[in-house]
Amino acid sequence: MxxxxxxxxxxxxxxxxxxxxxxxxxxxxxxxxxxxxxxxxxxxxxxxxxxxxxxxxxxxxxxxxxxxxxxxxxxxxxxxxxxxxxxxxxxxxxxxxxxxxxxxxxxxxxxTNEYLKLHAAAVSRGDHAIIMPGVPGAGKSTLCAALGLSGWRILSDEHAMIPPNTTEVVPLCRPVSLKNESIDVVKRFSSSAIFGPVSRETHKGVVAHMKADLHPQSHETKTLQARTMVFPKYAKDETQRLTPRRRTESFILAAYHSFNYSLLCETGFEAMKTLIENVTCYDLVYHDLDWAVNAVDSLSDPEPNP
Amino acid sequence: MSFLLQQLLLHPRRILDLDNAQLNQLISQARSSNLLASLAMELASEHLENQLSPNVTRHFQSALLVHEKQKRDLNYDIEKIRLALDSIGEKLVLLKGAAYLLAELPVGRGRLISDIDIIVPFLRIDPTERALNEVGWESSYVNSYNEYYYRKWGHEIPPLTHLKRGTTLDVHHNILPPTAGPNVDASLLFERLIEVKPGIFTLSQQDMVIHSATHLFHEGEFRHGLRDMWDLDRMLRDFPDQDPSFWKGLVDRARELELLGSLYHGLHYAQRVFGTPLPAGIIEEAENLSRRLRKPFMDFLFLRAFQPDHPQCRQRFTSLALYLLYVRSHFLRMPLYLLLPHLARKAWMRHFDKKDSLENEQNPEAI
Structure with a gap:
């Protein structure tokens, strides 16, 4: 091609x-x-x-x-x-x-509604995908960019697309959108990050996009198995931690962060249920990007849910 | 006239002969005309959707899912609105899309809606609005010129939005503004209501057609022009099947409502755009000298407006036609001595007065 x-x-x-x-x-x-x-x-x-x-x-x-x-x-x-x-x-x-x-x-x-679409970043290593849902500002794109620059494959920084009744993620790699301070944070994290045009004074402040297809398999279309779900939260003044999170709460939060959960109705519920039952869920509170990347690295071999 | 979307709505089987570029055009035209789910239903009725590539079918399926979701949400909203109106002893009368869907008419198959339209008698507007406020429907147009305009010159109050669900509700008391030329006696509409579900009413079938045509031919923007034309076609094919006396008295009814001009245009263009079968003589019955003389010019305008807003469908003078129709809609809405100050005020607002114009701006977070 x-x-x-x-x-x-x-x-x-x-x-x-x-x-x-x-x-x-x-x-x-x-x-x-x-x-x-x-x-x-x-x-x-x-x-x-x-x-x-x-x-x-x-x-x-x-x-x-x-x-x-x-x-x-x-x-x-x-x-x-x-x-x-x-x-x-x-x-x-x-x-x-x-x-x-x-x-x-x-x-x-x-x-598009053929998939359950979570408002989430998704990355993978080997066949193991991690879904990272988050509201705007939670730091999911920043973390996604840093993971991409650390050898993880970026599947998406915006849409985690799940075929109903599977635990798979459909790759939809596009440039990662970074806003305001996170642009410099990522530049400091790695000098190899490649950026596109900078847009100033948008409704979201300064916005720049980072080249995301850094992995040799970035453009492969095969779906990947999601085994982990991480809810990132950037918090300057909190202790950094990676802690297990209960499935019930994760279900509700992931549904809240979905574009079409309610549109898909019962299919959406079943799809979310299948997904949540088969992933291990964590909260990730961070302010240091290196620490956060190490924390996610440690999840490559996930332990069973509490 | 002929364009891809029109051909495929009428002859869905032809989709099997299209190449990828044509399929892209078709879906593009249908999506921008808000007719993708309607087209999907036409394909489904001939079991064609599984004969297409999954890459193509997924767009139709997605639109159908949106349609299904809208129907579910509509049923929920309607029940809440019905209860609110019931508390003040008022009937719930639905107009347009919501009516088509609730009455489960063929015109509602795949019909997408953007808001819910209801009508109550003019004297019942205040209690209706209060009852709706109490269950979460509120106006976002508070203390602005736009609100003043709606309340003084409109045939509806400013749109109400549900605080939690975000649905939009338009409460009408007439089908045309009081300043428009025809003086529609809205009480006539309430005399012929049909109860489609317990406590839920629509206009009579004749009135539904007349209202749909009136709405269409008084609009200034034709973003939904083709969709509204498709509504008319579906109704004009279906209603006579349901009720053999449908055609009888249709022209008289429109005359009684002072909306014969709109009905005439509706029938004429349904026939021109979708080849809607009409009984012999009905066009002549609705026509008069002035309509006959204006016809070539009106055809020039409307046959352009009913095309999808798509480069393949743009003809010479499409922009001019759309602009003239926009100007025409203002003349139809109010006499010049009201219109000129209003337009001057709106122009001023657009350039200098942020408060009012902001109400209309799209929320960029929606991106």
Whole structure:
């Protein structure tokens, strides 16, 4: 399969500006269009090793970030388009890259329901996957980035997708979204982290994305067995700890962190039950990233649940 | 006129002949027209969904799951609303999508809804609103120009949102604003209600069609234009089967409600867009000289508006047509001496007054 890196700059720009760039992202194919050099540069950096979609393939999601017409250019505004319609208000062009990534998340959050989707990061080592649910700000993306930079395979920093009645995770590797201080925290953690364009003054503050496909198997599509669920919480003033957590509470919390648990109704309940019954659950409170990575490393060989 | 989505809604079997690029176009058009679940139901009725690649089918399945979820939530919300209205001795009368789903009509098959619409008599608006407030439905438009506008010139009160569930409820007291040209006597609608479930009512089938057409042809935005047209087509095919006397008196009823113009457009465009079968002579019965003279121009506008908002469906002058229809909707809603100050005020708000315009902004957290 051909990778984006095989395209010359002019070929890449040609595709982005005209027919659209088809990319294989986990089980989905996105077709991306943009006329913004900033966004093209971000894609070229962060999706460099992604596989290109076959020319005749069925496209799941048509997305675009465009600044159209003289007036919009003068105002420095752009639109995110999905299926050629504009689901959101116009955004400042300087934030376009972050909005493309959010928009690509939104496609999965809103339009796919063949999996139970947890709002969670997921990483794997060997066949062993760890699911890390968390509210925004809990530090799941930061931890996910650090694990990715420490030899773990990043499966997703946003959607842990579970086929109902399995304990498997479907890989959906895309750039990791980091916000505010966590950008520098990750840069300090590893100088090898590769970042895309920085978007300032978004509704979430400063946002930058980190290249996530750092593992040789990053783009394999085979599902992985989830054996562990970790609920990370970044807390500056608390004692760092990795403690077992009861399954009942974990069920409720994971359901709360799901995009489509209630939409799937009984299927959702059964899927969550199967998953929770087969994973060991932990709370991870941390403020030092090295400590947190070591703690997760220690879970590679999980002990039975208390 | 012909485009992919329209062809496939009418002839679902043709999906087996489409290549991947066409399938992508089809799903794109259906998703942006809010018709993906409706199309999925048409495919399912011919057992076609399993003959497609799983990569394609999953999009239809996903839309059907959303539809199922909406139906469950709707039943729950409706029961709460029914109890609230019952406490003040008022009947629950559903309009549009909620009515189609609760009445389990064919037009409700795969119908996605974005809010719940109900109608109560004008004089019962205050107690209704209080009763709904008590069970968690509250207006987010408080003390703003938008609220003032709704209450003074609207045919509904500002939308109510449920504090916990986030569902939106539109409480109407009429089907057109009092400032619009036709002077609809809403009490006529209440004379012919149908009880579809114990304590839950819809308009009569004729009134449902007239209301759907009225709503569509007074709208300024056609994001749901094709979906509303599909509603009309489904009703106009189904209702005469259920009740052979459906066509008889339909035109008279619309005339009585002063909504004959809307019905005429509804029938004419249902036939043009979806080939809806109509009894001989009914168009002529609803037509008059002015409608006949305006027809070429109206066709120019509406036949563009009923296409999905999709590049493959954009014709020359689509943007112009949509803009003219937007302007038209304002003229239909109120006379110029009210409209001009209103538009000036809205323009001012958009540029200078953050408080009011913020109400309409989408919540970026939704991304």
């Amino acid at each position: 051909q990778q984006l890196a095989n395209l010359s700059d002019s070929e890449l720009n040609q595709r982005l500006a005209h027919e659209g760039l088809g990319l294989q992202v986990g089980p989905y194919i996105y077709k991306i269009k943009t006329n913004l050099p900033l966004v093209a540069a971000g894609i070229s950096t962060l999706y460099k090793n992604f596989n290109l979609a076959e020319p005749e393939a069925f496209i799941d999601y048509n997305v675009a970030i465009l600044s159209k017409g003289l007036l919009q250019r003068l105002r420095g505004q752009s639109d995110f388009l999905f299926d050629s319609t504009n689901p959101f208000d116009s955004i400042p062009t300087g934030q376009a890259y972050a909005f493309l990534e959010w928009g690509m998340n939104w496609c999965v959050s809103l339009h």
